[in-house]
Amino acid sequence: MTGRVAGKTALVTGAASGIGRAAAQLFAAEGARVIIADINADAAAAVAAETGGEFVALDVSSEAAWSAAVNHVGERYQGLDILVNNAGISPHDTIEDFDLEQWRHIHSVVVESVALGCKHGLSLLRHSPAGAIVNLSSVAGMIGTTNYASYGAAKAGVRNLTKSVAMYCAQRKYPVRANSVHPGSIDTPILDADKARYGGRAVTMREKSIPLGRLGQAVEVANAVLFLASDEASFITGTELVVDGGFTAR
Numbered sequence: 001m002t003g004r005v006a007g008k009t010a011l012v013t014g015a016a017s018g019i020g021r022a023a024a025q026l027f028a029a030e031g032a033r034v035i036i037a038d039i040n041a042d043a044a045a046a047v048a049a050e051t052g053g054e055f056v057a058l059d060v061s062s063e064a065a066w067s068a069a070v071n072h073v074g075e076r077y078q079g080l081d082i083l084v085n086n087a088g089i090s091p092h093d094t095i096e097d098f099d100l101e102q103w104r105h106i107h108s109v110v111v112e113s114v115a116l117g118c119k120h121g122l123s124l125l126r127h128s129p130a131g132a133i134v135n136l137s138s139v140a141g142m143i144g145t146t147n148y149a150s151y152g153a154a155k156a157g158v159r160n161l162t163k164s165v166a167m168y169c170a171q172r173k174y175p176v177r178a179n180s181v182h183p184g185s186i187d188t189p190i191l192d193a194d195k196a197r198y199g200g201r202a203v204t205m206r207e208k209s210i211p212l213g214r215l216g217q218a219v220e221v222a223n224a225v226l227f228l229a230s231d232e233a234s235f236i237t238g239t240e241l242v243v244d245g246g247f248t249a250r
């Protein structure tokens with residue numbers, strides 16, 4: 001079998017769309033069995049058909065759902081090598097106008113989900129010969145923003161949690177690496193609400209702030225995810241890989 005992740009089993013959350021879909025496609029092309037985990041059943045089933053993978057219904061904010069999904073993966077695939085915690089939402093709010101229920105919802109989907117995924121996923125990953133966790137954070141988890149108060153706080157949580165998972169696995173001598181990926185502005189359906197609200201300005205305003213002068217594409221983030229998930233990154237754990245066209249370099 002050939003391919004950069006040949007013979008591995010990979011579960012990608014939020015794989016029905018955007019970056020998760022692109023990652024699932026790359027993993028499949030590079031020889032992995034892919035599990036397409038999402039709440040959007042129709043779109044996820046289509047990605048499963050494209051990739052030859054399996055759709056598993058998973059609300060990442062539910063511990064019961066994680067437990068069921070991981071049990072299923074253990075029974076059907078006898079193990080798990082790669083977990084990509086990618087599912088997410090990114091509503092706007094500010095420190096003066098945020099709603100506490102909404103804050104809690106964002107934290108539940110964006111960061112509690114990652115903790116639950118790592119907790120349950122490790123029961124299988126620690127038995128892999130070379131396990132890898134890749135968590136999708138954001139540049140908004142590294143620098144301050146005006147309009148992503150809740151989201152930025154939750155993504156900063158993902159950044160730090162990933163390092164804790166990496167340290168824990170190393171200390172326990174689990175053969176599992178954990179790293180975070182930090183996209184800047186990437187042209188996926190997550191930007192649709194902004195495009196509906198601001199029209200073309202949603203893109204041009206972003207492009208002006210990016211040194212490379214354009215939005216990123218989902219596959220450009222998926223390439224970083226694939227690298228960190230593969231054995232090419234065998235000495236890389238607890239680190240963060242920024243994919244932002246230079247946005248945070250200034």
Ligand SMILES: NC(=O)c1ccc[n+]([C@@H]2O[C@H](COP(=O)([O-])OP(=O)(O)OC[C@H]3O[C@@H](n4cnc5c(N)ncnc54)[C@H](O)[C@@H]3O)[C@@H](O)[C@H]2O)c1
Nearest residue numbers: 014016017018019039059060087088138183185186188190
């Ligand atoms: N696109 C960007 O500009 C950008 C920038 C920084 C970080 N990110 C992060 O990258 C990740 C992927 O984003 P994207 O741009 O591909 O977005 P997207 O909207 O295209 O895809 C997100 C996917 O997550 C799924 N999802 C949402 N809530 C879920 C839940 N509770 N359980 C399971 N699945 C759920 C959606 O159904 C969808 O398929 C997210 O974590 C996002 O925060 C994206």
